[in-house]
Amino acid sequence: MRPYIICHMITSLDGSILPDQWHSTAEVSVDAMIERHYDHCADSFKAQGWIVGRETMSHYVPGVADESVSDEKGFIAAQWREDNLKPANGKPLAIAFDPKGRLRPETAELDGEHLVLVLGAQAPTYAIEHLQRAGVSYLFAGQQGDDVLQALEKISAFYGVERLLLQGGAITNGHFLRAGAIDEISTLVCPALDGATTFKGIFQSTDSESQTTVAAPLNTHFLGYSILEDGVIWSKYRLTAAR
Ligand SMILES: NC(=O)c1ccc[n+]([C@@H]2O[C@H](COP(=O)([O-])OP(=O)(O)OC[C@H]3O[C@@H](n4cnc5c(N)ncnc54)[C@H](OP(=O)(O)O)[C@@H]3O)[C@@H](O)[C@H]2O)c1
Numbered sequence: 041m042r043p044y045i046i047c048h049m050i051t052s053l054d055g056s057i058l059p060d061q062w063h064s065t066a067e068v069s070v071d072a073m074i075e076r077h078y079d080h081c082a083d084s085f086k087a088q089g090w091i092v093g094r095e096t097m098s099h100y101v102p103g104v105a106d107e108s109v110s111d112e113k114g115f116i117a118a119q120w121r122e123d124n125l126k127p128a129n130g131k132p133l134a135i136a137f138d139p140k141g142r143l144r145p146e147t148a149e150l151d152g153e154h155l156v157l158v159l160g161a162q163a164p165t166y167a168i169e170h171l172q173r174a175g176v177s178y179l180f181a182g183q184q185g186d187d188v189l190q191a192l193e194k195i196s197a198f199y200g201v202e203r204l205l206l207q208g209g210a211i212t213n214g215h216f217l218r219a220g221a222i223d224e225i226s227t228l229v230c231p232a233l234d235g236a237t238t239f240k241g242i243f244q245s246t247d248s249e250s251q252t253t254v255a256a257p258l259n260t261h262f263l264g265y266s267i268l269e270d271g272v273i274w275s276k277y278r279l280t281a282a283r
Contacts, residue, residue, distance in 0.1 A: 042192035046085050046224040047206040047213055047242070050078050055241050056234030057210060064232035066270055073230050073270050081228060081274055088201040089133025089153070093212030094143060097136035101145045101155075121161045123179040124172065125198045128154035133199060137212055139185025141167030148175040156195065160185025188219035210244035217243050224263070224278050231271040257282035 052062045062070045082090070126148065134153040136143060141163030145155055157171065157178040162185070171178050179198075181191035195201060206216055216222050227242070263276040 041196055042189060042221065043088075043196050043201050043204045044223045045091075045192070045204055045206050045216065045221055046087065046226055047216065047222050048082050048085070048226040049208055049213070049242050050074055050228040050230060051242065052230055052232045052234045054234050054239070056236075056239050057208060057242055058234065058236075058238070058240055059232075061234045061236045061238065062230070062232040063235070064230070066231045068270050070230065070232055073232075073272060076270065077228055077268055077272050077274070081226065081268075082205055082207070085203065085205060085226070087132075087203045087205045088199070089135060090205040090207050091135040091137070091212070092207050093209050094136060094138040094140075095211070096207070096209045097134075097138070097143060100134075100150055101136070101143050121168075121180050123194065125156070125177045125179055125194075126154075126175065128177075128199055133195070133201060133204070135195065135204070137181075137185065137188075137191070137215070139163070139181075141171075144170055145176050146174055148177065158185060158191045186215060188215050188221050192221060208242075210240040210242060213242055214244045214249070218245065218249065220258075220281065222279055224276060225260075226274070226276045228268070229273045229275070 049057055051057055056062065059070050059074060064070050131152060131154040133156055134150045135156045135158065137158045139160035139162065141159050143157060148155055155176055157176060158181050159178050161180050161183045179191060179194050181187040206213060206222065258279045259282050261278040261280065263278055265273060265275040268274055
């Protein structure tokens, strides 16, 4: 059993998830809008943790290593790649998909939350040794670290969590969408515009992923909306497999 996954994201009017690029003529700044609404709405879901991709987590966890897919020691016996999950002792989970083992957290916690890294078996040995020294929980989700369902099942089995937030970025959300691992989408649309060519939307797939791995057909059921302060519109949809 995997946990119920709510993808919670904040966007501009033109659908960008990159607030650094937004322009707004609203009375409050983009930062103030995000600070006022994003976490507050996220808390309303009463989830037991949140999930992000390596790029997004690098804003919170210091020491992102250079992209380094392998070292010689990195390809020793596959059985050495054992999960190393530690009890969360009731703390919420802060989960990052880091397939190449590029994050270098120094402690097992992030602002009082229990950090869990989802790695690929491709992650180099020195990265895993670092996590062991820092006492950080990690698990493996296939060679490329892209087996979303396996990762969620392991997390659910060990931590007993039933509800998690998926909070970007676009690449990670895209992996979850193609895996059929999103149950609900919650979007906060802000009165701001991006308009740049480096625009990213809520979900991203490469051309080959789009061609070879078509997202499972989904039905979207409208759950409701709220108009928040600052002209921010919060909408929620349930996703189910199309019959
Ligand atoms: N507006 C919002 O609500 C919101 C929320 C979150 C983030 N953001 C923004 O989004 C931007 C980052 O988004 P992003 O799409 O570039 O990055 P991302 O999804 O945060 O991270 C992408 C990276 O995560 C790893 N990854 C995650 N899942 C994987 C999987 N299943 N298989 C393989 N690799 C996987 C890969 O790491 P490697 O590259 O190491 O292989 C991939 O390149 C940031 O600017 C952030 O501020 C916005």
